[in-house]
Amino acid sequence: MEKVLLVDDEKEFLEIMAERMEARDMNVTTTTSPKEALIKAQEESYDVVILDLMMPEMDGLETLKELKKKNPDLQVILLTGHATVQKGVEAMKLGATDLLEKPADLKILTEKIKKAHTKKMVLVQKKAEEKIRHILAEKGW
Amino acid sequence: MDRQLDTGIETGLQFFGKMTASISHEIKNVMAIINESAGLLEDYSLMAEKGMPIDPERLRVVSDRVANQIRRANGITKNLNSLAHSVDEFQKSVDIKETLELAVGLTGRFADMRSVILDFQPPSDFPAVITSPFHLLNLIWQVLDFAMDASGAGKRVELTFEAGPTSVKIRFTGIEALTNVPETVFPTAKEAALLHMLGATIHQDAEKGEINLVLPKDVRQQVTAES
Numbered sequence: 001m002e003k004v005l006l007v008d009d010e011k012e013f014l015e016i017m018a019e020r021m022e023a024r025d026m027n028v029t030t031t032t033s034p035k036e037a038l039i040k041a042q043e044e045s046y047d048v049v050i051l052d053l054m055m056p057e058m059d060g061l062e063t064l065k066e067l068k069k070k071n072p073d074l075q076v077i078l079l080t081g082h083a084t085v086q087k088g089v090e091a092m093k094l095g096a097t098d099l100l101e102k103p104a105d106l107k108i109l110t111e112k113i114k115k116a117h118t119k120k121m122v123l124v125q126k127k128a129e130e131k132i133r134h135i136l137a138e139k140g141w
Numbered sequence: 142m143d144r145q146l147d148t149g150i151e152t153g154l155q156f157f158g159k160m161t162a163s164i165s166h167e168i169k170n171v172m173a174i175i176n177e178s179a180g181l182l183e184d185y186s187l188m189a190e191k192g193m194p195i196d197p198e199r200l201r202v203v204s205d206r207v208a209n210q211i212r213r214a215n216g217i218t219k220n221l222n223s224l225a226h227s228v229d230e231f232q233k234s235v236d237i238k239e240t241l242e243l244a245v246g247l248t249g250r251f252a253d254m255r256s257v258i259l260d261f262q263p264p265s266d267f268p269a270v271i272t273s274p275f276h277l278l279n280l281i282w283q284v285l286d287f288a289m290d291a292s293g294a295g296k297r298v299e300l301t302f303e304a305g306p307t308s309v310k311i312r313f314t315g316i317e318a319l320t321n322v323p324e325t326v327f328p329t330a331k332e333a334a335l336l337h338m339l340g341a342t343i344h345q346d347a348e349k350g351e352i353n354l355v356l357p358k359d360v361r362q363q364v365t366a367e368s
Contacts, residue, residue: 009253010170010173010174012174012206012209012210013170013173013174013177016174016177016178016180016181016206017177019181020177020180020181020184023184054166054254055254056253056254056255056256057256081165081166081167081169081170081173082162082165082166082169101169102169102170102172102173103169103172103173103175103176103177104173106177106180
């Protein structure tokens with residue numbers, strides 16, 4: 001089961017998306033506040049964060065930057081009304097996993113969530129292997 | 142003079158672009174909710190096909206959501222239509238209350254993005270003004286844009302207007318951080334060009350956190366601004 005944090009200032013959009021994603025066996029947490037999203041992402045381990053690009057309080061790119069600063073392995077998919085090429089490039093440079101335009105097809109979004117989840121698992125596994133290698137080298141076994 | 146006209150035209154195009162981009166973004170948000178609502182109904186039908194009971198209340202919630210979004214989209218497209226028609230005639234008689242309502246409607250999303258509340262309190266008397274509706278909308282936006290940034294901790298900008306014999310004064314209050322803004326910062330060349338086009342003047346009262354925009358009732362006549 002993928003653990004997803006959904007961040008968007010459109011409350012109704014969050015409610016429907018959460019219901020639909022939960023019906024697809026995902027564990028979904030929602031928030032309309034980017035600042036709250038930063039706290040939640042620090043308290044819990046999410047497989048994927050789905051983030052709106054334009055929100056009050058904090059710009060989506062700014063939120064992405066903060067999320068990646070705190071957890072570089074976190075998979076963030078940006079969901080936006082209008083993505084300019086410039087914003088898209090900027091988002092990718094900041095480490096976004098993907099970018100989708102609203103209205104998005106849930107099938108495509110679900111695929112991207114699953115891909116992001118797999119990517120996270122690979123990264124976690126890689127880190128664990130590195131840690132073991134490091135311990136082995138250090139102890140000289 | 143030509144430079145001022147160029148600035149006026151340039152700022153007009155920028156204003157039009159900014160507003161239409163914002164409107165299209167809002168429409169996309171509405172479409173996304175309607176799209177997901179349709180998807181949710183599809184999910185419900187698949188569940189029903191599998192023999193799972195669907196609570197009619199859940200269907201009612203979806204139906205209400207779609208109706209709400211249609212109302213929202215109707216308001217957005219109405220504003221877009223009014224903005225588009227504001228360039229039909231360079232000068233015409235406009236209802237100042239309707240113009241301010243439209244300006245507030247167009248600015249709503251920008252206010253939300255900055256967590257600022259826009260509060261428009263029209264008086265009971267609505268004067269008609271002969272002016273350039275598009276340039277007036279642009280100038281009101283420029284003032285609101287500045288006022289929202291300078292609204293300080295209160296994060297509330299109030300608008301009202303009052304009519305004099307030959308002019309109308311639009312009052313923007315709640316600009317708490319106006320005392321911190323040097324007079325050279327606002328109005329800029331953009332606003333100066335629009336003020337010139339509209340024969341209007343701007344007066345700032347930093348102590349009161351207030352900006353007054355004084356418009357002639359008839360742009361075609363020589364006006365002495367009443368403050």
